[in-house]
Every structure is written in C-alpha cells, then in structure tokens.
Amino acid sequence: MNITRDGEKLIIAIEGSLETRNAPEAEKEIMDALAANKGCDVIFDLEKLEYISSAGLRVLLKTRKTSGKEVKALNVSRDVYDIFDITGFTQILEVERAAREISVDGLEVIGTGFYGTVYRLDRETIVKVYSGEDTIPIIENEKEMAQKAFLAGIPTAISYDIVKVGENYGSVFELLDAKTFHEIAQDGDEPLEELVKRYVDLLKLVHSTKMNKGDFPSYKDRFLEYMDVIGKHLSKExxxxxxxxxxxxEDQTTVVHGDIQMKNVMNCGDEPMLIDMETLGLGNPVFELGALYVSYQSFEEDDPDNAMSFFGMTNEMVNEIWRLIVEYYFADRTEEEKQACIARVKLAAALRFLYLLEITDLKEGELGEKRIAHTREHIDELLQVVDKLEI
Structure with missing residues (x-):
C-alpha cells in the first residue's frame, strides 16, 4: 500500500488483495495517515487491487466514517467493482470502474466534431473518442443529457461503457449495424428527397420537445457569451x-441539439437515432438551423473543396441537402415568411461561424482572413433586413 498527499487529497493506492490476512495492518496505516492529514478528501486508487473481502470492505467503511470527508474509489477493476456492487458499497462510496483499453487504429471514422471523433468498432457498436484532458466529466455530462433527452421522447443513443484509447477516453454505443444518414446519402441507399424528409421530421420532433429550464444550457446565453469573443471584429453599431x-x-425550453448534421444521426432499422449529445441546449430553433447552415454552407463559401474534404460529397449535393432542409422545414410558411426566416438563420450562422473561427486555428492564414472578412460583411448586410431572430 502506498499513501501520498496531493493538495487537499489523500491518495491511498492498494495492490494485490485486501482481506482478513492484511486488513488490520492496512487499517492502522490508513488511520495514522488520516490523523496526520485531517480535513483531506480520501481517494482510493484501486487500479492494482485484485480482490477485496468483507474485512477489506470494513476498512474502507471505517475510513469513510473516520475521515468525515468525501471518499472515492477510482480505477476499480470489473471483478472488484462487482464485489462493491453486490455488497451495496456503490451506494456508500463514489466508485469509478477502470476503463478497458481499446485501439482505434484502422477503424472507420464515422465523423469528427469539436470534442472528438466517432469510430465504428464493429457492425453493432461505435465509440466516440474525446480529445483533450480530463474528459471523463464531459463524457458523464453527455451521458446524463442523453438520458434526459431519451426520457423526454427524443430517439437518443446512450453509452453503456467508457473505454480508454491511448491517453484519451471514449464512450461506446450499441447501434445494431446502423449507418449514419450521411452515409446513406453518400451511398445512395435511399432517394435523397425521402432521406432529408425523414431527417427534417427528426428535427421537428426535437424542436417540439420541451424540457424544464436548467435541464440543458441556454443557447441564447451561449450566443450572448459569443459576443465577448467576436466583438473585436464588429463595429460598435x-x-x-x-x-x-x-x-x-425569448427564453425558451425548446430542445436544440446544436450539431444535428447528418453525420450525427444514425439510422437504426428505419428509425433515426441521435448521437453526439454534448451540444444539447435550450432555445429557439434558429440556433439549430444556424449551426446547420455553418456546416452545409458557410465552410464551403471560401473553400469549394470543403464539401469533398469534410463530407465526401460534391458541392452540388451538399447544396441540395441544404435546399431540401429549408424546403421541408419551412413547408408551412409563405415564401415571404420563409425568406425572412432564412435571413435570421444566416445571421445566427454568421455569429456562430465567426466564433468558431476565432477560437480555433481556422482563423489563421489567407483563408481564415477571407472567411472573417466575408462573415463580417454578411453580418452587416443581414442587420439591414433582420428585425428579430426567432423563427
């Protein structure tokens, strides 16, 4: 056993087994450490613990009672986790299982987003690998939001496992030999008009779903925060x-996915299923349609090769998908109303695109400068005709 202190955390690493034979000695060592480090949160690092008996469990229980602070058990193997679960210790301590390790080398890439990349593990499962450090909280938060969306009636894929991929972590989903709507469009498995119609039906289902305020972040607030980042590119007016x-x-409780492009919609049987739920929020659908405009129109404006490099499609096909989305989504509007809505969508898109450019290396180089300049021009032009943002 190895006990170290990291700030206000007392980390207790246990190896091998914790049972009747060695529990008394371990208990004494831990109690001495608690006495010398009063007020610390306690973390048991159980990565190398192979077995724990009831005597060992009593040591953990006494640690919790004696410390009076939060106690966590991390990196718990599946076998040891089962013991915690059966004995009810998962209700007493915060227990995190060790993630199994996998490799994504050579796997098909389904899609790449702001937070990570989605790979196909096999015919029935996919894994979303998150980039960056400390991604476990992001994974857990996305899972929680997906569960809320699912219970609200939105067809949503919910992860059933967390895995380690190199230095990163990922979520595993079971999708039963599903293809994305994007792949179906690429392969021509279904007439594009019918596919986009089903896709827009999903959009409308999402936008007809109401949640409680605070269930998800507000997209209005998010865009207001964008202004602190993009303000330097705008005149005061x-x-x-x-x-x-x-x-x-208006503050709304309407669900907005935030990145619902066709790469993030799986076709399970004949039913659509949403993935990539970390962008879920609440607000007016203009924020959703604006995000779609960025994906299907903004990027290719100054880079005609973007459609092929990002979507693997011709410009003509990408433009047709956007045209059909607009046609079906606003089918119940007059032509004048539709054009007014499109202008609002374009303005929301310009704000989002300018923000994305500013916070990434997309702003670099001649292409970045050109995109920023053209986006500013669009904002100036659209402000002349847009009198509100809601659609």
Missing part, C-alpha cells in the same frame, strides 16, 4: 445591433 437582437430572443 454592428455589435449593438446584434446584441439587441439576441437579448430580445
């Missing part, structure tokens, strides 16, 4: 005009 429009948007 432009900034004030955009801020006024955003501030006037």
């Amino acid at each position: 432009e900034y004030d005009g955009v801020y006024k429009l955003l501030d006037a948007v």
Whole structure:
C-alpha cells in the first residue's frame, strides 16, 4: 500500500488483495495517515487491487466514517467493482470502474466534431473518442443529457461503457449495424428527397420537445457569451445591433441539439437515432438551423473543396441537402415568411461561424482572413433586413 498527499487529497493506492490476512495492518496505516492529514478528501486508487473481502470492505467503511470527508474509489477493476456492487458499497462510496483499453487504429471514422471523433468498432457498436484532458466529466455530462433527452421522447443513443484509447477516453454505443444518414446519402441507399424528409421530421420532433429550464444550457446565453469573443471584429453599431437582437430572443425550453448534421444521426432499422449529445441546449430553433447552415454552407463559401474534404460529397449535393432542409422545414410558411426566416438563420450562422473561427486555428492564414472578412460583411448586410431572430 502506498499513501501520498496531493493538495487537499489523500491518495491511498492498494495492490494485490485486501482481506482478513492484511486488513488490520492496512487499517492502522490508513488511520495514522488520516490523523496526520485531517480535513483531506480520501481517494482510493484501486487500479492494482485484485480482490477485496468483507474485512477489506470494513476498512474502507471505517475510513469513510473516520475521515468525515468525501471518499472515492477510482480505477476499480470489473471483478472488484462487482464485489462493491453486490455488497451495496456503490451506494456508500463514489466508485469509478477502470476503463478497458481499446485501439482505434484502422477503424472507420464515422465523423469528427469539436470534442472528438466517432469510430465504428464493429457492425453493432461505435465509440466516440474525446480529445483533450480530463474528459471523463464531459463524457458523464453527455451521458446524463442523453438520458434526459431519451426520457423526454427524443430517439437518443446512450453509452453503456467508457473505454480508454491511448491517453484519451471514449464512450461506446450499441447501434445494431446502423449507418449514419450521411452515409446513406453518400451511398445512395435511399432517394435523397425521402432521406432529408425523414431527417427534417427528426428535427421537428426535437424542436417540439420541451424540457424544464436548467435541464440543458441556454443557447441564447451561449450566443450572448459569443459576443465577448467576436466583438473585436464588429463595429460598435454592428455589435449593438446584434446584441439587441439576441437579448430580445425569448427564453425558451425548446430542445436544440446544436450539431444535428447528418453525420450525427444514425439510422437504426428505419428509425433515426441521435448521437453526439454534448451540444444539447435550450432555445429557439434558429440556433439549430444556424449551426446547420455553418456546416452545409458557410465552410464551403471560401473553400469549394470543403464539401469533398469534410463530407465526401460534391458541392452540388451538399447544396441540395441544404435546399431540401429549408424546403421541408419551412413547408408551412409563405415564401415571404420563409425568406425572412432564412435571413435570421444566416445571421445566427454568421455569429456562430465567426466564433468558431476565432477560437480555433481556422482563423489563421489567407483563408481564415477571407472567411472573417466575408462573415463580417454578411453580418452587416443581414442587420439591414433582420428585425428579430426567432423563427
């Protein structure tokens, strides 16, 4: 056993087994450490623990009672986790299983997003690998949001396992030999008009779903925060005009996925299923349609090769998908109403695109400068015709 202190955390690493034979000695060592490090949270690192008996469990229980602080058991093997679970210790301590390790070398990439990349593990499962450090909280948060969406009636894939992929972590989903709507469009498995119609039906289902305020982040608030980042690119008149429009948007509890492009919709049987739920929020659908406009139109404006490099499709096909989305989504609007809505969508898209450019290396180089300049022009032009953002 090895006991170390890291700030206000007392880390107790246990190897081998903790049972009747060695439990008394371990208990004494832990109690001495608690006495010398009062007020610390306790973390048991059980990565190398192979077995724990009832005597060992009593040591953990006494540790919790004596410390009076939060106690966690991390990196718990599946066998040891089963013991915790059967004995009810998962209700007493915060227990995190050790993630099994997998490799994604040579696997098919289904899609790449802001937070990570989705791979196909086999015919029935996919894994979303998150980039960056400390991604476990992001994974757990996405799972929680997906569960809320699922219970609200939105067809949602919910992960059943967390895995380690190199230095990163990922979520595993079972999707029963599903293809993305994007892959179906690429392969021509279904007439594009029918596919986009089913896709828009899903969009409308999402946008007809109401949640409680606070269940998901507010997209209105998110866009208002964008203004702190993109404000330097706008004149005072432009900034004030955009801020006024955003501030006037009604606070809504309508669900917005935030990145619902066809790569993030799986076709399970004949039913659509959403993945990539970390962008879920609440707000007016204009924020959703604006995100789609960025994906299907903004990127290719100054980079005609983007459609092929990102979507693996021709510009003509990408443009047709966007045209059909607009046609079906606004089918119940007059032509005048539809054009007004499109202008609002384009303005929301320009704000989102300018934000994405600013926070990533996409702003670098001649292409980045051109995109920023054209996006500013679009904002200026759209402010002349847009009197509100809601659609």
